[in-house]
Amino acid sequence: MARITLDNLAHSYSPNPKKEADYALKELNHVWNDGEAYALLGASGCGKSTLLNIISGLLQPSQGRILFGDSDVTFAPTTDRNIAQVFQFPVVYDTMTVRQNLAFPLRNRGERPAYIASRVQAIAAMIGMEAQLDRKAQGLTADAKQKISLGRGMVREDVNALLFDEPLTVIDPHMKWELRTQLKSLHREFGHTMIYVTHDQTEALTFADKVVVMHEGRVVQMGTPEELFERPEHTFVGYFIGSPGMNIIPARVEGNQAYINGSQLSLAEAYTGLSGNVAIGVRPDYARLSETDGLPVNIRRVEDVGRHKIIRADFFGTDISIIAREDETISPDMNRVTFDPAHINVYHDDWRVQGEAA
Amino acid sequence: MEKTVNQKAWFLVLPVLVLVAFSAVIPLMTVVNYSVQDTFGNNEFYWAGLEWFSEMLDSERMWNALSRQLVFSAIILAIEVPLGIFVALNMPKKGFWASLCLVLMALPLLVPWNVVGTIWQIFGRVDIGLLGYTLDKIGIPYNYTQDFFAAWATVIIMDVWHWTSLVALLAYAGLQSIPDAYYQAAKIDQASRLAVFRFIELPKMQGVLMIAILLRFMDSFMIYTEPFVVTGGGPGNSTTFLSIDLVKMALGQFDLGPAAAFSIMYFLVILLISWVFYTVMTNLEKREGA
Numbered sequence: 288m289a290r291i292t293l294d295n296l297a298h299s300y301s302p303n304p305k306k307e308a309d310y311a312l313k314e315l316n317h318v319w320n321d322g323e324a325y326a327l328l329g330a331s332g333c334g335k336s337t338l339l340n341i342i343s344g345l346l347q348p349s350q351g352r353i354l355f356g357d358s359d360v361t362f363a364p365t366t367d368r369n370i371a372q373v374f375q376f377p378v379v380y381d382t383m384t385v386r387q388n389l390a391f392p393l394r395n396r397g398e399r400p401a402y403i404a405s406r407v408q409a410i411a412a413m414i415g416m417e418a419q420l421d422r423k424a425q426g427l428t429a430d431a432k433q434k435i436s437l438g439r440g441m442v443r444e445d446v447n448a449l450l451f452d453e454p455l456t457v458i459d460p461h462m463k464w465e466l467r468t469q470l471k472s473l474h475r476e477f478g479h480t481m482i483y484v485t486h487d488q489t490e491a492l493t494f495a496d497k498v499v500v501m502h503e504g505r506v507v508q509m510g511t512p513e514e515l516f517e518r519p520e521h522t523f524v525g526y527f528i529g530s531p532g533m534n535i536i537p538a539r540v541e542g543n544q545a546y547i548n549g550s551q552l553s554l555a556e557a558y559t560g561l562s563g564n565v566a567i568g569v570r571p572d573y574a575r576l577s578e579t580d581g582l583p584v585n586i587r588r589v590e591d592v593g594r595h596k597i598i599r600a601d602f603f604g605t606d607i608s609i610i611a612r613e614d615e616t617i618s619p620d621m622n623r624v625t626f627d628p629a630h631i632n633v634y635h636d637d638w639r640v641q642g643e644a645a
Numbered sequence: 646m647e648k649t650v651n652q653k654a655w656f657l658v659l660p661v662l663v664l665v666a667f668s669a670v671i672p673l674m675t676v677v678n679y680s681v682q683d684t685f686g687n688n689e690f691y692w693a694g695l696e697w698f699s700e701m702l703d704s705e706r707m708w709n710a711l712s713r714q715l716v717f718s719a720i721i722l723a724i725e726v727p728l729g730i731f732v733a734l735n736m737p738k739k740g741f742w743a744s745l746c747l748v749l750m751a752l753p754l755l756v757p758w759n760v761v762g763t764i765w766q767i768f769g770r771v772d773i774g775l776l777g778y779t780l781d782k783i784g785i786p787y788n789y790t791q792d793f794f795a796a797w798a799t800v801i802i803m804d805v806w807h808w809t810s811l812v813a814l815l816a817y818a819g820l821q822s823i824p825d826a827y828y829q830a831a832k833i834d835q836a837s838r839l840a841v842f843r844f845i846e847l848p849k850m851q852g853v854l855m856i857a858i859l860l861r862f863m864d865s866f867m868i869y870t871e872p873f874v875v876t877g878g879g880p881g882n883s884t885t886f887l888s889i890d891l892v893k894m895a896l897g898q899f900d901l902g903p904a905a906a907f908s909i910m911y912f913l914v915i916l917l918i919s920w921v922f923y924t925v926m927t928n929l930e931k932r933e934g935a
Binding site: 340343344345364365366370371372374375376378380381382383391392395396425436439 | 830837849
């Protein structure tokens with residue numbers, strides 16, 4: 288097990304990258320602490336699989352270094368890195384039985400037969416396939432095959448890191464929960480460094496200690512689920528996480544006041560010297576409809592999703608969402624909205640600006 | 646409501662029936678007809694029963710041709726299948742060189758049979774052929790018109806030259822269909838190159854290899870043109886395979902009865918062996934799936 292350091296790392300799939308846009312993965316410096324569970328979250332094509340393949344050594348970066356502990360493994364082949372990886376689609380060895388599949392990584396490393404047998408048994412119990420151990424892997428269902436792939440990834444105890452590339456895409460929803468819970472308990476038990484790539488925020492937020500959000504080849508924020516929710520460092524994090532996403536409203540900010548189309552809004556902190564592309568961000572959870580207070584808003588429709596209501600509205604030409612409690616009545620006279628000042632973030636060119644206490 | 650019955654649809658099938666009758670059924674039945682009759686000229690035929698069949702079964706000449714044929718097919722399968730797989734494994738996976746390799750590999754398949762025969766016939770000649778002349782000059786005795794071994798070697802190498810591409814292209818198609826994740830997973834599992842071949846590539850190629858073996862077997866079992874052009878079945882009868890013998894009998898000697906009986910048995914043997922191949926291989930697949 289080891290700490291993984293990415294130093295000045297960048298990757299481009301074209302041989303002669305010139306512009307920044309040529310890079311699938313823009314320059315990044317990053318440390319993955321030993322024994323933590325990370326989720327790598329982002330939309331499709333944001334470079335998260337590229338990053339994972341660089342860490343596992345299936346891909347060599349165009350620039351920069353990767354360190355495992357203190358040793359440089361940038362150009363080390365996959366086999367020397369001692370990592371395990373599970374892919375999006377099941378990879379099983381068709382002609383082998385389930386047992387042989389699970390034992391394969393251990394056998395290739397010349398482990399003792401008794402040890403192999405006990406590990407295989409333990410893993411089979413974990414993925415719930417003890418009864419099918421002596422079946423041929425060919426002809427099993429896709430989710431059974433993916434469980435075998437997961438099992439093969441977890442069968443070695445001494446790996447430096449466990450990498451998962453959207454491993455639960457093909458699994459049934461109820462099985463997803465079960466496997467994810469098992470992955471978490473496995474993490475608590477053995478303390479492997481785990482990196483879990485996904486585009487599903489629920490999966491990321493429930494699995495990981497720390498979530499790394501990627502956008503257009505860049506890591507835009509790394510933090511606990513709470514940090515991502517309360518203080519998104521980038522507007523992308525704001526609307527990618529949360530359902531519905533954060534309201535981003537163009538505004539002019541001076542001191543502790545924000546001006547939206549001439550209307551004034553108080554902020555909790557003061558900001559100086561902001562000009563150009565400035566916006567405020569408020570989670571729908573911290574917006575409230577009112578009959579008397581706040582700024583005028585135009586309600587378009589109300590969606591009742593069961594545990595709460597989502598109000599879609601037009602706010603000075605910007606579409607915003609507001610979350611109201613299930614038992615709240617929305618009357619036609621509620622045409623004003625207030626925002627909780629403590630939960631308003633200010634963004635300049637899409638990046639969050641830290642204010643000073645006013 | 647009653648279901649309407651309309652038998653007129655049968656007329657729509659008629660063209661196919663006529664076509665199949667003229668192209669397959671009638672010619673085959675003509676052969677069957679010859680095989681049970683004898684003639685002494687003047688277009689007068691006499692019933693001969695199964696006499697020709699029993700004569701052919703007792704004929705040493707046919708058994709010799711059959712065993713030569715089996716040895717030939719066995720040798721070329723044993724060379725072309727592993728060689729084809731080896732070539733496919735070493736072909737580039739994408740880019741310009743992959744396209745170039747594919748075109749080069751496909752070339753021998755586009756050359757007509759008798760041209761292949763002519764190419765090798767000249768190539769192997771000791772007086773003007775590049776191969777024959779060179780071998781002769783460096784002191785290796787080589788003369789496919791007189792030497793039994795040289796004749797067989799020429800015919801086999803010619804077939805390998807002509808048809809290994811087919812096996813290679815089929816195997817290559819099988820290899821291309823393997824997703825990258827399999828190779829990546831194998832790397833992470835620290836599988837050796839041999840294990841990758843044994844547990845990933847070979848199982849994924851199984852289907853196309855079955856087709857390749859079946860095609861190569863049937864084709865090689867019916868081979869006629871190329872050895873006929875190169876050796877004419879000689880020296881002696883050493884490269885007289887079934888088809889060559891059959892043509893000699895039917896057209897050379899005009900023994901229509903025995904030749905017809907021979908044809909029918911030849912046909913049945915190919916059918917039988919292909920069926921055995923197919924059944925064994927599909928069963929193999931099923932058992933693995935169970």
